[in-house]
Amino acid sequence: MFMPKETKFFDLFDRQIDNVVEGAKLFRKMITTPAITVDNIDKMHAIEHNGDEVNHRIIDKLNESFITPFDREDILDLSNSTDNIIDGIYMIAKRYSLYKLLTPGEYSHKFAAVIEDSVLALQKVVHGLRNNKKSKEVMEQCVEINRLENMGDILRDEAISKLLNDEKDPIVVIKKKEMYESCENVTDLCEHVANIVESILVKNN
Amino acid sequence: MFMPKETKFFDLFDRQIDNVVEGAKLFRKMITTPAITVDNIDKMHAIEHNGDEVNHRIIDKLNESFITPFDREDILDLSNSTDNIIDGIYMIAKRYSLYKLLTPGEYSHKFAAVIEDSVLALQKVVHGLRNNKKSKEVMEQCVEINRLENMGDILRDEAISKLLNDEKDPIVVIKKKEMYESCENVTDLCEHVANIVESILVKNN
Amino acid sequence: MFMPKETKFFDLFDRQIDNVVEGAKLFRKMITTPAITVDNIDKMHAIEHNGDEVNHRIIDKLNESFITPFDREDILDLSNSTDNIIDGIYMIAKRYSLYKLLTPGEYSHKFAAVIEDSVLALQKVVHGLRNNKKSKEVMEQCVEINRLENMGDILRDEAISKLLNDEKDPIVVIKKKEMYESCENVTDLCEHVANIVESILVKNN
Numbered sequence: 001m002f003m004p005k006e007t008k009f010f011d012l013f014d015r016q017i018d019n020v021v022e023g024a025k026l027f028r029k030m031i032t033t034p035a036i037t038v039d040n041i042d043k044m045h046a047i048e049h050n051g052d053e054v055n056h057r058i059i060d061k062l063n064e065s066f067i068t069p070f071d072r073e074d075i076l077d078l079s080n081s082t083d084n085i086i087d088g089i090y091m092i093a094k095r096y097s098l099y100k101l102l103t104p105g106e107y108s109h110k111f112a113a114v115i116e117d118s119v120l121a122l123q124k125v126v127h128g129l130r131n132n133k134k135s136k137e138v139m140e141q142c143v144e145i146n147r148l149e150n151m152g153d154i155l156r157d158e159a160i161s162k163l164l165n166d167e168k169d170p171i172v173v174i175k176k177k178e179m180y181e182s183c184e185n186v187t188d189l190c191e192h193v194a195n196i197v198e199s200i201l202v203k204n205n
Numbered sequence: 206m207f208m209p210k211e212t213k214f215f216d217l218f219d220r221q222i223d224n225v226v227e228g229a230k231l232f233r234k235m236i237t238t239p240a241i242t243v244d245n246i247d248k249m250h251a252i253e254h255n256g257d258e259v260n261h262r263i264i265d266k267l268n269e270s271f272i273t274p275f276d277r278e279d280i281l282d283l284s285n286s287t288d289n290i291i292d293g294i295y296m297i298a299k300r301y302s303l304y305k306l307l308t309p310g311e312y313s314h315k316f317a318a319v320i321e322d323s324v325l326a327l328q329k330v331v332h333g334l335r336n337n338k339k340s341k342e343v344m345e346q347c348v349e350i351n352r353l354e355n356m357g358d359i360l361r362d363e364a365i366s367k368l369l370n371d372e373k374d375p376i377v378v379i380k381k382k383e384m385y386e387s388c389e390n391v392t393d394l395c396e397h398v399a400n401i402v403e404s405i406l407v408k409n410n
Numbered sequence: 411m412f413m414p415k416e417t418k419f420f421d422l423f424d425r426q427i428d429n430v431v432e433g434a435k436l437f438r439k440m441i442t443t444p445a446i447t448v449d450n451i452d453k454m455h456a457i458e459h460n461g462d463e464v465n466h467r468i469i470d471k472l473n474e475s476f477i478t479p480f481d482r483e484d485i486l487d488l489s490n491s492t493d494n495i496i497d498g499i500y501m502i503a504k505r506y507s508l509y510k511l512l513t514p515g516e517y518s519h520k521f522a523a524v525i526e527d528s529v530l531a532l533q534k535v536v537h538g539l540r541n542n543k544k545s546k547e548v549m550e551q552c553v554e555i556n557r558l559e560n561m562g563d564i565l566r567d568e569a570i571s572k573l574l575n576d577e578k579d580p581i582v583v584i585k586k587k588e589m590y591e592s593c594e595n596v597t598d599l600c601e602h603v604a605n606i607v608e609s610i611l612v613k614n615n
Contacts, residue, residue, distance in 0.1 A: 091358070165510065202473060
């Protein structure tokens with residue numbers, strides 16, 4: 001009887017994370033092609049806006065549901081925190097354009113790959129929520145997300161040290177430093193969502 | 206029987222957010238007049254200190270109360286997070302002085318207005334906590350706070366892009382960039398408090 | 411019957427905070443001697459890695475325990491947030507090296523002392539969790555951590571204002587500004603853990 005409603009929540013979480021995956025893939029394409037164009041920024045904006053829609057639908061569903069598959073505040077936290085990932089990716093994509101960094105270098109390429117990998121691992125984690133039996137695979141993907149977050153830290157340190165020690169133009173330093181820090185932050189946001197799912201599984205096991 | 210205690214919590218939350226409103230109004234005055242004076246910094250410090258007092262009173266009340274109007278940890282979270290807003294506003298006001306940015310420009314004016322608007326909407330949200338029937342208006346003000354947070358993002362991007370592309374002095378860039386980022390952060394803090402109230406309403410409906 | 415398991419959690423929390431204390435002491439030594447050497451960075455990395463191990467053991471224990479001394483999500487939050495402190499200290503130590511800031515100045519010395527003091531106060535708070543009767547001392551140490559966090563804010567403002575107004579090389583400004591901000595952030599992380607413990611005590615009193 002309650003299953004349809006529960007299923008609906010999982011469908012919405014799936015749509016939300018699938019949308020983040022679409023954003024991460026477009027981001028990587030924009031950075032590596034490179035293709036930081038008005039057209040792609042618009043596409044990314046549409047993806048970000050789609051994320052907002054799903055987030056609001058989850059909150060609306062929460063308000064009208066008596067039975068939820070897990071704690072109401074965890075649903076809210078999971079939904080808002082997943083939304084933060086696509087907000088972050090959109091914000092970075094836009095700033096590459098605003099700051100006129102139109103041919104991103106090697107470190108940006110590496111970050112775009114780490115972000116895509118992390119979001120793909122997170123997709124498996126979120127899809128796994130629906131089926132508690134999968135929780136071993138979920139835990140493995142959480143470890144992978146943690147590894148990618150560590151790699152993000154290392155990449156950030158390497159990229160910024162090189163920048164600070166080699167680049168002569170301080171304005172370029174300021175711009176690129178922010179890009180590297182923001183990219184690293186996206187891997188933190190992915191880890192945060194993985195932690196929320198981990199916490200939900202710990203409580204409901 | 207328990208009402209007086211419950212009312213006391215709502216009174217304290219009202220005092221806390223009213224104090225933030227006073228800070229946001231003074232901040233706007235300091236930025237737009239401009240009047241970044243020792244006297245006004247002292248006034249702002251008194252407001253920030255008043256916020257600390259109310260925050261401690263809420264925590265003390267929590268420790269001595271058996272019955273609370275909603276979950277103990279939500280009261281703690283709401284109180285600490287509201288306190289973060291006035292801490293943030295005070296910190297920014299002080300830095301305009303410390304960094305010798307005594308005649309803030311157009312973007313600072315706009316940020317001061319967005320912050321004041323967001324805090325005023327949040328005041329309605331927090332006042333609404335007392336009366337669950339008002340929850341529709343609360344939800345509308347939450348949407349408004351979300352809109353202002355988005356406007357803060359856009360303002361930040363516009364202000365910083367212009368700064369990075371036009372300003373020649375890198376030290377000025379560093380100073381003003383931090384001011385814009387900190388202002389934008391205050392709108393995030395307002396949205397965070399609105400989310401906490403939303404979550405409390407979702408759980409207690 | 412359940413006591414051994416409960417004790418085990420407190421043992422792990424003690425080990426975790428004791429490890430953070432070791433890191434804070436090494437950090438202060440590295441900054442003030444100064445001794446930002448490959449050898450000390452390696453030692454700090456070992457401490458950070460030890461922190462990860464304890465954090466994972468706490469999460470594993472959580473997954474296999476039916477009875478926990480307090481809410482499962484609070485255990486997770488406490489453990490992850492304590493881990494963030496040693497991650498932060500390691501990250502800063504490494505960056506002094508990466509950014510070639512090998513003879514840190516007076517403000518760095520002061521920050522290393524404030525961080526050590528805050529971590530030592532936090533050690534008493536976390537040790538106190540085991541024995542609810544001690545909660546008065548715990549509360550006093552929470553106040554002390556709050557005071558040190560305020561001192562961190564003031565130190566940060568003083569250090570960065572001086573830097574922005576006196577230092578001519580913008581790259582040096584960028585490097586040192588980040589160090590001061592990161593140090594201040596460690597005092598925030600300590601306060602966050604103190605808040606979690608406070609919240610646990612409020613809920614379980």
